[in-house]
Structure formats: C-alpha cells, structure tokens
Amino acid sequence: xxxxxxxxxxxxxxxxxxxxHNLFDNLRDFPQNxxxxxxxxxxxxxxxxxxxxxxxxxxxxxxxxxxTKEAKVVILSNTCDIDISNVRLYSSSICYSPILxxxxxxxxxxxxxxxSVDRIxxxxxxxxxxxxxxxxxxxxxxxxxxxxxxxFDKINNCDTNSIKRETLKERRLFTLSNYGFYxxxxxxxxxxxxxxxxVDRI
Numbered sequence: 001x002x003x004x005x006x007x008x009x010x011x012x013x014x015x016x017x018x019x020x021h022n023l024f025d026n027l028r029d030f031p032q033n034x035x036x037x038x039x040x041x042x043x044x045x046x047x048x049x050x051x052x053x054x055x056x057x058x059x060x061x062x063x064x065x066x067x068t069k070e071a072k073v074v075i076l077s078n079t080c081d082i083d084i085s086n087v088r089l090y091s092s093s094i095c096y097s098p099i100l101x102x103x104x105x106x107x108x109x110x111x112x113x114x115x116s117v118d119r120i121x122x123x124x125x126x127x128x129x130x131x132x133x134x135x136x137x138x139x140x141x142x143x144x145x146x147x148x149x150x151x152f153d154k155i156n157n158c159d160t161n162s163i164k165r166e167t168l169k170e171r172r173l174f175t176l177s178n179y180g181f182y183x184x185x186x187x188x189x190x191x192x193x194x195x196x197x198x199v200d201r202i
Contacts (some may be wrong), residue, residue, distance in 0.1 A: 036141035037181030046172075047165040048096065050078045053182045054144060054173035058163075060098045060156045072099040072173060074136070074150045076188065082160045093157040099173075100137065102127060102147040129184065134189050142174030152191045 044050060058073040073096040082088060082094045102124065109120050127137050127149050138148040176184055 004087045007190070032034075038139060038177060038183070039141045040121055040175040040180075041176045044175050046169040048079065049075055049079075049160075049163065049165075049168065050175055051075055051077060052176040052181050054099060054138070054142065054175075055096075055168070056171050056173060058096055058156070059158065062154065072148075073097060073156070074099055074138070074154065076152070084161060085164065094160050095155050095157045095162065096157065097150045097152060097154050099150055102137075105149075117133050117179055130160070130187065133187065136184060136187050138174075144173050152188060171184045 007121075041195050049055070054072060054076045055075065056072045057070050059068050060071045060073065061068045075082070076095040076097060077093070081092055086092075097192050106120060109115065109123070111115070111122065114133050122131075127130050127135055128139075128147070130137050136150045136152065138144060138150065
C-alpha cells in the first residue's frame with residue numbers, strides 16, 4: 001500500500017489551497033467515492049477540448065470491421081497538443097475512445113459469453129471500483145445518463161481541426177474534476193507505461 005504522503009509528491013502544484021484540500025480528501029476516500037465527484041461542477045472554456053472530456057458525435061471504427069458510426073467518446077490526447085491555437089508545421093490528431101454503457105455491456109456478456117454469473121458480476125464490480133487497468137469507469141453524471149466505461153485500448157483518432165469548437169458546448173457530456181482527472185491520468189499511465197514489465201530488452 002502506497003502512503004498518501006508519497007502520492008502527494010506527484011499531485012499538481014498549481015491548485016488553490018481549497019482545491020488542493022478537496023483533491024486530497026477525495027483521494028483519501030477512494031474507491032468509496034467513485035461518483036459524480038469525478039466531474040467538474042462548472043463549465044470550463046466551451047471552445048477548448050480538455051483531456052478526459054466526454055463529447056458526443058465523434059466518428060469511430062472498430063477494425064477489421066470498416067463500418068463507421070457516431071458515438072460518445074472520451075478524449076485521450078492531452079489538452080495542449082490538440083489546442084487549435086498551438087500552431088505547428090504538421091496537423092495534430094485527437095485520440096479518443098468510445099464510451100460504452102455498462103449495463104448494456106453486461107447484458108451482452110450474459111447473453112453471449114460462457115462466463116459464469118459470478119465472474120460477470122465480479123467484472124462489473126471491478127469496473128466500478130476502477131480495478132481494471134485498461135478500463136476507466138464513468139459513473140452517471142453531467143450529461144451522461146447511465147453508468148458507463150471506456151476501454152483505453154479501443155482508440156480512434158481524427159484531425160483536430162475537423163472538430164468545430166463552436167458546437168462543443170452542446171456536444172460536451174462532462175469535464176473531469178481535479179479528482180477525476182487525476183484518476184484518469186493515473187489509470188492512463190498504468191495502461192500505457194509499465195516500467196517494471198520484467199522483460200530484459202538486451
């Protein structure tokens with residue numbers, strides 16, 4: 001078990017004192033507080049896409065199936081890299097993963113999987129407690145009308161300039177709070193970066 005004083009070394013230093021205390025309190029209560037506290041209580045800049053935002057109307061594809069469709073997604077790219085005011089010599093892309101309804105996914109498992117009811121229930125509980133490294137749980141909140149989740153390994157992308165910032169206010173489902181964003185980055189880091197993979201690469 002990692003001591004909280006050790007965790008504090010890696011937390012953001014730019015927060016106000018009240019925001020910092022709120023973040024610390026929420027982290028101490030994890031995982032009993034995975035609820036609407038993951039979401040910001042106020043709207044941030046409507047024309048900026050933030051890392052961890054939930055947005056609807058993005059095109060997704062799940063190869064080798066070539067069918068495309070619109071879906072609700074979570075933004076994986078960091079905020080600065082996809083900011084249109086950040087002018088580059090090349091075009092940047094937004095990386096994102098589709099948001100899946102948890103109950104519907106479990107129903108599909110129950111109808112199509114040979115797994116036992118206990119194993120499926122254990123999966124559902126593990127998702128809710130943020131225990132699966134490649135999955136980020138999104139509780140009902142903001143404009144998200146049901147408990148949902150994201151697979152970090154089902155990534156899509158599009159050109160950042162193809163997303164009209166003027167429509168973001170209507171399309172944004174949620175923005176993560178400081179607490180939600182910290183959990184999001186923590187799980188994203190675990191999924192994509194494992195320093196101790198126990199492989200000798202000589």
